[in-house]
Amino acid sequence: MHILENLNPEQERAVKHFKGPLLILAGAGSGKTRVLTHRIAYLISEYNVNPWNILALTFTNKAAGEMRERVDQIVGESAGDIWVSTFHSACVRILRRQIEAIGYGRNFTIYDSDDQKSLMRDILKYLQLDPKKYRERTILSAISSAKDELITPEQYETRAQGDYTKEIYARCYREYAKRLHDANALDFDDIICKTIQLFEENEDILSYYQNRFRFIMVDEYQDTNTAQFRLISLLANTADDDGTILHNLCVVGDDDQSIYKFRGANIYNILNFESQYPETKVIKLEENYRSTQNILDAANAVIKNNAVRKDKALWTEKPKGDAIYYTRFENEYEESGCIADAIANVVSAGLASYKDFAILYRTNAQSRVFEEKLVLHNIPYRIVGAVNFYQRREIKDLLAYLRTIENGMDDISVKRIINVPKRGIGLTTIDRITNYAIEHGISFYDALENCDYIDGISRSAAKLGSFVSLIDSFKRHLAEPGYSLEGLLREIIEETGYVRLLQEEDSDEANGRIENIEELISKAASYEENCEEEPTLGGFLEEVALVADIDNVDESNDLVLLMTLHSAKGLEFPYVYLVGMEDGIFPGYSAIMSDNEEEMEEERRLCYVGITRAMNKLSLSCARSRFRNGEQQFNRPSQFINEIPRYLLKQSGAVPAKVSSSASSSLNAGSMGSEKKKIPSSQKTGKGGALFAGNPYISKGFGSTKSASGSPAAVNYTTGDRVAHVRFGEGTVTEMKEVGSDYQVTVAFDNSINRKMMASFAKLKKL
Ligand code: ATP
Numbered sequence: 001m002h003i004l005e006n007l008n009p010e011q012e013r014a015v016k017h018f019k020g021p022l023l024i025l026a027g028a029g030s031g032k033t034r035v036l037t038h039r040i041a042y043l044i045s046e047y048n049v050n051p052w053n054i055l056a057l058t059f060t061n062k063a064a065g066e067m068r069e070r071v072d073q074i075v076g077e078s079a080g081d082i083w084v085s086t087f088h089s090a091c092v093r094i095l096r097r098q099i100e101a102i103g104y105g106r107n108f109t110i111y112d113s114d115d116q117k118s119l120m121r122d123i124l125k126y127l128q129l130d131p132k133k134y135r136e137r138t139i140l141s142a143i144s145s146a147k148d149e150l151i152t153p154e155q156y157e158t159r160a161q162g163d164y165t166k167e168i169y170a171r172c173y174r175e176y177a178k179r180l181h182d183a184n185a186l187d188f189d190d191i192i193c194k195t196i197q198l199f200e201e202n203e204d205i206l207s208y209y210q211n212r213f214r215f216i217m218v219d220e221y222q223d224t225n226t227a228q229f230r231l232i233s234l235l236a237n238t239a240d241d242d243g244t245i246l247h248n249l250c251v252v253g254d255d256d257q258s259i260y261k262f263r264g265a266n267i268y269n270i271l272n273f274e275s276q277y278p279e280t281k282v283i284k285l286e287e288n289y290r291s292t293q294n295i296l297d298a299a300n301a302v303i304k305n306n307a308v309r310k311d312k313a314l315w316t317e318k319p320k321g322d323a324i325y326y327t328r329f330e331n332e333y334e335e336s337g338c339i340a341d342a343i344a345n346v347v348s349a350g351l352a353s354y355k356d357f358a359i360l361y362r363t364n365a366q367s368r369v370f371e372e373k374l375v376l377h378n379i380p381y382r383i384v385g386a387v388n389f390y391q392r393r394e395i396k397d398l399l400a401y402l403r404t405i406e407n408g409m410d411d412i413s414v415k416r417i418i419n420v421p422k423r424g425i426g427l428t429t430i431d432r433i434t435n436y437a438i439e440h441g442i443s444f445y446d447a448l449e450n451c452d453y454i455d456g457i458s459r460s461a462a463k464l465g466s467f468v469s470l471i472d473s474f475k476r477h478l479a480e481p482g483y484s485l486e487g488l489l490r491e492i493i494e495e496t497g498y499v500r501l502l503q504e505e506d507s508d509e510a511n512g513r514i515e516n517i518e519e520l521i522s523k524a525a526s527y528e529e530n531c532e533e534e535p536t537l538g539g540f541l542e543e544v545a546l547v548a549d550i551d552n553v554d555e556s557n558d559l560v561l562l563m564t565l566h567s568a569k570g571l572e573f574p575y576v577y578l579v580g581m582e583d584g585i586f587p588g589y590s591a592i593m594s595d596n597e598e599e600m601e602e603e604r605r606l607c608y609v610g611i612t613r614a615m616n617k618l619s620l621s622c623a624r625s626r627f628r629n630g631e632q633q634f635n636r637p638s639q640f641i642n643e644i645p646r647y648l649l650k651q652s653g654a655v656p657a658k659v660s661s662s663a664s665s666s667l668n669a670g671s672m673g674s675e676k677k678k679i680p681s682s683q684k685t686g687k688g689g690a691l692f693a694g695n696p697y698i699s700k701g702f703g704s705t706k707s708a709s710g711s712p713a714a715v716n717y718t719t720g721d722r723v724a725h726v727r728f729g730e731g732t733v734t735e736m737k738e739v740g741s742d743y744q745v746t747v748a749f750d751n752s753i754n755r756k757m758m759a760s761f762a763k764l765k766k767l
């Protein structure tokens, strides 16, 4: 029976579990996610559960996609009926069908954090609050915490009485909720909260979904918040054939990996699961299949310093493996440079591909220096999360056009583009229209349509009128049969002159923006091609709104990934660099200064998550000094490093360049445990080869072969040649420019898209 193959007895017990609540509590890398996927397959093939009756919830779309793929492999085509998705996607799907029952339109807009901030700025102005005293971010985060705990504006107001600041927040919260509703928009928290409201107020709708989702599974359960818990417990109430109520709810998680307290994650959801559902069956998994024993020993040693946790220790049958590499560098440039070197060396020696590496850090700002060094070494990389593609100005502008076309009540989007590109519509005019809209209880766009009646804006009337007719013409065209989203985007660009203006600017930045716009158009085209249902503008906007950062990573790309420790949850990589391991950074200052151990324990769990991402090799590093917020800081190595026993670490000092291999290893700290690694001869090749003998993971002082040479790597095509690109198809090279040790190649593709790209990344094939 192939579903049960390669499962240990405990995993098998979990996979075979049929009805009633099940809690799988286990450490990192013990196969929790794997059990979840196999259980879905087993339910379908052995218990004849209809795939339609299964709901699996995960934290990111990437995880959802991976799970769907694995299920597809095991079950085959019918897997299409299973809902495998994030909490947010599942709720959006439900709301798109049913939200009218709670007074919203089905074409609602989803506001991201930028939209929320713009809205809050408007509200502060409207309530005449000093924006220096009341920061929109602080207020928004108070509102978000309230929503996580399912506290309504009215309840917030009652609780705030007597606390001046909270009373102000309460007024903002009330106005914020009203404006979102008026704009027919939801923020991220609303997506969950409104679904709960929908269920609580509409018994028939709830009972439909209770009957539909007879088997519910939740991955990374330790990071659910109160609202998510309420949602699951509402759904997991299905009447069995004989009428008894069953809670067919299977949750998997690891209390040691709870890292989203700051977003309202409630660790008691997992710790109290058994008291919530007394008939719960509990299964613990102990064997780790991901990492070497040395990596697990390090993880265990760190996490055991936490007081609040269920005691467990990870073990594996895998060999001890390499020691944990630890290096203290002089500064952040040396740290990132050496790591880029090491990656280049390992890859050019043929020992691994770029995608086997992850660089993990505590805060997004730390990525910049790494980015610089990776570029210098011609190493392809992707930063997860730093600048989300969809947060970029030009993308947001174009999406705001699309949103305006889809939902004219979305004031924030309309205001974003009313004067973009510049149409000579001034702020005063916009303020007057806003006030008119508020006074008359209509949307900003409706007010625009009535602008003849608004005092003091007659000078702009013509410009406003032509903006309205522009939007109206887009709407009309969209309604025509056979009109595509791609066509709509191109029309917007053409009619507004958006790209033309960028072309006139002709700076690197402007060209980058044009590329991003092309990327958005490709995204729209691929949405239309791959969409399972009828493609619609609303569907496209929804897909775009729900892409979490990690989702932009395409597995097939051979790239080094850079991300925060938070984004790395659930993932695994053969090589992991945990960087910036310094007191003040990781753990951060606020955890160090806090009297409350809780914050430090959360940082420690984050460290545990980081260590346990590594399959084969783990490197920890820190810098003596680094620039932060414009000043040079001197930091001690992280206390988490001290928590790892010395014998597990292989320490290399900040070695001066051109040191011999013996000198390098003499810098290693004391005994290396049982570790005596044979270095394959292939590692010793290349310029920096000798250094591998000391430390095959971090090599110091030698550039990679690629970056060291000053002239560009050879390419076999030139201007006028026909070339092919994996994604964009065939085209003709129109320009080649030398840039550093690379070429910038411009290609006119046959689909009439012009693209500038770097030769080393584009991997163009001459035809
Ligand atoms: P995390 O806590 O990080 O989310 P997890 O408990 O979900 O980890 P998985 O990602 O499911 O763990 O599994 C970790 C790795 O171990 C995966 O590569 C998986 O394929 C492998 N694995 C799990 N169980 C087995 C097994 N019985 N035999 C072989 N490999 C296994």
Ligand code: MG
Residues within 6 Å of the ligand: 032, 033, 034, 219, 570
């Ligand atoms: Mg997992």
